[in-house]
Amino acid sequence: DGWAGRSLLETYAEERLSVAWQNTQQSLKNALKLAQVPQALGTDVDPTSARMNASLHDPGKRDEVVAAVEAQAEHFDMLGLQLGYLYAAGALVPEGEPPPLESPREYVPTAHPGARLPHAWLDVEGERRSSLDLVSYEHFTLISFGAHDRWAEAAPRHATPLAPHFNHVRIGVDARPSDDDWRTTCGVDANGALLVRPDQHIACRMASLPDDPHAHLSDVFTRILEASS
Secondary structure, eight states, X not given: OOOSOGGGGGHXXXXXXXXXXXXXXXXXXXXXXXXXXXXXXXXXXXXXXXXXXXXXXXXXXXXXXXXXXXXXXXXXXXXXXXXXXXXXXXXXXXXXXXXXXXXXXOOOOOOSTTSBXXXXXXXXXXXXXXXXXXXXXXXXXXXXXXXXXXHHHHSTTOOBTTBOOEEEEEBXXXXXXXXXXXXXXXXXXXXXXXXXXXXXXXXXXXSSOOSOHHHHHHHHHHHXXXXXX
């Protein structure tokens, strides 16, 4: 729609390549671990039902088989890998060193730029909605946790090709969390805000209210849409 320069296209590989590499490495790791099961059962050298049944009924082999089966957990339980991946660079405003993926099985929510917006249950006009439901698939979404008028003042002046309109969601007004836990998870203070891309990934985290929200957001949009980090 003419929002951005052509250089934005280059960020696709910049963002996704590291994720693809991480997934490939985990896939290889999973494949190698699969071999542990037939090895524990003895069916790698004697691929018969008799050999398998003998191993399953052998108390001395039982612990080895159980350990081999438990070792496959990462193959089927990978929320950390599936939801916790993070873009370290690309169409976003970097913020120091991104947190590492501690475990492919454990998803640790974070609003570090490049991460997926953390989920939280919110009250939206009397309905229970996920924070992810607040994100527009067509526009950027600004989620402010306070100082809503100051953040809103930036919106009307941002209707240029490199600063498109964005949705503005006011936490505590448009959507109400049950407590401050979600804000703490997001790593912002009571007047901070998050700028979220249409793909639900954090474009910029503003941990506190800048002196000039308009100038700050103008710079943020320029950096993201011209893909100049």
